[in-house]
Amino acid sequence: MKHLFISFILCSLTLSAFAQETDVNFALTANGATAIATSGNPLLAIDDNTGTRWESEHGVDPQTLTIDLGQPRTFNTIQIVWEGAYAKDFAVSTSLDNATWTPVLTVEDQYLLPEERTQTHFIDQTTARYIQFHGTERALDYGYSFYEFRVYLTGTSTLTTLEAKPAVNLTKVGEGNTITIIQKDQNGLPMEGAGEVTYTVLPAGAGTVTNNIYTPAKVGSALIKAAIGDVEATPFEVFAYDGENVAAGSDKENSKVIAQSDINPELDANNAYYAVDNNDATIWQGCYNGEAGDGDEAARTYDAWFTVDLGAYYDVNMVYILFEGASSQMYHVDFSEDNAAWTTTYTYEGNAGINAHTRAIYGDDLKNASKVRYVRFWSTKAATQWGVKMFDFKVFGLPLQVTDISSVATPENHMTKVIENGQLIIIHNGVKYDVNGRMIK
Ligand SMILES: [Ca+2]
Numbered sequence: 001m002k003h004l005f006i007s008f009i010l011c012s013l014t015l016s017a018f019a020q021e022t023d024v025n026f027a028l029t030a031n032g033a034t035a036i037a038t039s040g041n042p043l044l045a046i047d048d049n050t051g052t053r054w055e056s057e058h059g060v061d062p063q064t065l066t067i068d069l070g071q072p073r074t075f076n077t078i079q080i081v082w083e084g085a086y087a088k089d090f091a092v093s094t095s096l097d098n099a100t101w102t103p104v105l106t107v108e109d110q111y112l113l114p115e116e117r118t119q120t121h122f123i124d125q126t127t128a129r130y131i132q133f134h135g136t137e138r139a140l141d142y143g144y145s146f147y148e149f150r151v152y153l154t155g156t157s158t159l160t161t162l163e164a165k166p167a168v169n170l171t172k173v174g175e176g177n178t179i180t181i182i183q184k185d186q187n188g189l190p191m192e193g194a195g196e197v198t199y200t201v202l203p204a205g206a207g208t209v210t211n212n213i214y215t216p217a218k219v220g221s222a223l224i225k226a227a228i229g230d231v232e233a234t235p236f237e238v239f240a241y242d243g244e245n246v247a248a249g250s251d252k253e254n255s256k257v258i259a260q261s262d263i264n265p266e267l268d269a270n271n272a273y274y275a276v277d278n279n280d281a282t283i284w285q286g287c288y289n290g291e292a293g294d295g296d297e298a299a300r301t302y303d304a305w306f307t308v309d310l311g312a313y314y315d316v317n318m319v320y321i322l323f324e325g326a327s328s329q330m331y332h333v334d335f336s337e338d339n340a341a342w343t344t345t346y347t348y349e350g351n352a353g354i355n356a357h358t359r360a361i362y363g364d365d366l367k368n369a370s371k372v373r374y375v376r377f378w379s380t381k382a383a384t385q386w387g388v389k390m391f392d393f394k395v396f397g398l399p400l401q402v403t404d405i406s407s408v409a410t411p412e413n414h415m416t417k418v419i420e421n422g423q424l425i426i427i428h429n430g431v432k433y434d435v436n437g438r439m440i441k
């Protein structure tokens with residue numbers, strides 16, 4: 001009995017010391033709180049579990065939930081983690097004696113988007129033992145419902161988490177890519193003004209960041225690290241190309257696809273146009289039946305391919321492939337000047353699995369990339385039984401720069417040589433020919 005009594009004293013002393021602590025949720029059963037409500041189970045709102053929730057009786061206004069913190073606490077922050085059935089109008093009052101109430105917060109006519117349903121209210125610092133939620137109008141027909149109702153004394157905001165993300169993953173050399181920075185404090189609440197963001201770009205020389213805008217200086221990838229003081233954001237990778245996506249056609253009728261594996265007339269997405277429409281939302285399903293049977297190795301081993309005619313010669317600096325989850329386990333990308341002699345520029349063989357991903361092929365991975373007119377993607381094995389699916393296939397290039405046209409022989413004197421769209425054209429009797437003597441329409 002004596003032991004029990006001493007324990008009780010120690011426990012009380014610990015709780016008193018706790019009362020002024022910052023960044024501690026006082027409204028938890030684990031911290032000595034309890035609750036009652038006009039309907040529903042209010043303890044589910046103070047159990048530190050965002051998987052359980054208080055839900056008041058459906059269709060009835062008003063409703064009240066009162067939390068007894070167990071002892072007077074000093075606090076300045078109320079955080080409500082709403083379920084979809086939030087309150088359009090509500091008020092919060094506090095009391096030392098559960099008899100005399102002081103209003104501390106009134107919210108009227110609010111509309112909360114799903115991402116706004118962890119709602120934080122800063123109030124004048126107050127000391128109270130009881131805190132009462134009073135819902136007067138429901139947003140939906142159901143009841144009032146929240147997962148957690150939290151009460152804190154928020155200390156000085158300290159930058160704890162930094163997030164950095166680019167507007168897009170791919171930009172042209174010299175074009176800005178805005179980086180969004182989100183600062184969060186020790187309670188996970190957004191904050192501002194924690195300091196200046198410093199950036200590190202790897203490899204050095206890939207590009208520069210000014211005023212939170214990344215501008216690539218050359219083709220390739222860059223890993224960008226953002227930090228404020230010693231708080232670092234998770235680094236992100238972006239890619240840069242030069243020129244334009246010269247594989248993209250303006251519409252389905254003007255698709256640059258000139259040949260492809262068999263097209264299933266019943267399956268529109270089977271048309272490779274969808275791989276080169278410069279639309280990252282449309283999908284090419286490079287499989288006659290959309291799917292490849294039971295998914296065993298034999299069923300996944302088939303050719304899915306297409307050829308695009310870029311329409312002129314280009315120096316290609318990047319091939320950028322956006323695979324859907326059903327990607328290719330084995331494929332190659334080939335270049336040609338004349339649609340007859342092909343060179344393989346890139347070969348992939350790996351265990352792609354179910355993995356939507358980007359493959360940026362550039363630099364040393366891109367071979368024989370000068371004077372390219374025809375580009376071919378050729379998959380020989382699908383990664384899964386769901387076929388080979390591609391959001392988009394982009395070929396970035398600059399018109400071939402022909403510097404010395406005097407070296408190109410013109411067999412007859414009345415032929416003239418001009419450069420059009422980056423390629424050498426020979427004009428004879430008003431008809432244009434390419435350097436291989438083929439008539440250009
Ligand atoms: Ca809960």
Ligand SMILES: [Ca+2]
Pocket residue numbers: 274275276277278279280281282283284390391392393
């Ligand atoms: Ca597409």
